[in-house]
Amino acid sequence: MRLQGRRAVVTGAGGVIGAAIARAFVAEGARVCLVDVRAEAAQRTLQGLESAAVVHVADLRAPGTAEGIVEAARAAFGGIDILINNAGLYPNTPLLDLPDEEWDRVIDTNLNGPFRLARAAGRAMVAQGGGGVIVNMTSGAGDSARPGSAHYSASKAALASVTRSLAIELGRHGIRAVSVSPGLTLGSEVSPLSDEYTRTLIAGNPLGRAARAEDTAAAVVFACSDEAAFITGSVIKVDGGGSAGRASLPFSTPRA
Template identity: 50%
Template sequence: MSEGEFAARRVVVTGAGAGIGRAITAAFVREGAWVAAVDLVAERAAETAAIVEGPGRAFGIAGDIRASRSVDRIVEEALGHLGRIEVLVNNAAIYPNCPVLEMPDEQWDAVIETNLRGPFLMSRAAARQMVAGGIRGHIVSVASGAYKSARRGASHYCASKAGVVMLSKVLAQELAEHGIHVNVVSPGLIDVGRRGDVNPTYRETLLRNIPWGRMGRPSEIADAVLFLCSRRAEYVTGAVLDVDGGSGAGRFFLPYSRGA
């Protein structure tokens, strides 16, 4: 990455109060960017803004990406801090698990609203502002291997992540004439420090399908996001970058088929 290219870059990160979003915020701030760190939970957004270390700056913003009105307010507040938006990172998402036969309407709607409607609303608002200001900006959405690989209990999550990938590809086409890049980073299993949240058998089985042999780090997702927003990725748009230690390549858990 070229020296200093993110200095004073104006960035909005959603879901910035935890895990991967916090790491993306920290990475941009380390490179000198100014980041609006948006989270549904005000204290988390504020904590991220307080703990990330410069030379850039971070501003915590409490807000819900699911509704048009609150997205307008988030963007207004971000513009108040940043003056303009040059990069949007759609990172916020939820991932409950439930078989379709037992799925309450509310859970389906919550996942689609957070993981798909939210990125749509945020991308539209940020892109309108970029186009109006003649800003050749970047939009990066954080998907998941679930965009291409089905998993029981994750009908809503898989559908939302496949949806955000297609939303990004269409946006890449529509915004190319304005010089706006739109891409996706698709993480594999990332260690966000909440091992207790996941069924251990599920995690161990997933680990067996990672050729690299370990979980990913949030900072490794951040590196991919920064790459896609850098000059080195000038000719990359409408792309999905799998950052998953090879797990998305196929069925690594299978043995060689030759021999007895």
């Protein structure tokens, strides 16, 4: 039990990766506050975890949400030791057609909300006497652009930067911050992916498949465990080598 007794908040817990993180956390002995704007999806994740989890329905974009989430964890478990900023949107729109409203929605959900929640959770962790872990879910799209992802890429690049700021400012309180960057993961009900996009990414992946949500959940458990006690400010990529290079290129020297 690597997270025995830890009190965790997982945002986007009604989604594919968030649900896997919640299940893995409970299996490792943590108690989890399942946060999502979609009440039914969060309730679905709760099934089977009732003895160790509670649902808190909240929209990360609304004012006061961050403090409300930290208070929900305090009311349910007495405090917060782990925050997983996992909720995120990834709509895809060509840059020249990208409306202000969509840009703002993505930045509010993927960057402003997670920043405010990290700040509120960090304050609570310090007030508790220090110690804790904050994981921000980033993306390879934050390191390399792709068509239609200007807002998403900007939000994830900036969130990785927030991770580094959290690490250097909160380290002296014993609080670590880690970015976890999943590879292509299928199944989102909110941000569906086209078959062509999925096929192309898998074709270029050295391990030849998409990520399973459980692959990422295992890395998040590790990042939050004492095994990762000296890891802070860095990015753990769970992408099957997808960002390591161009696996689908042929060898360059002509072969007879």
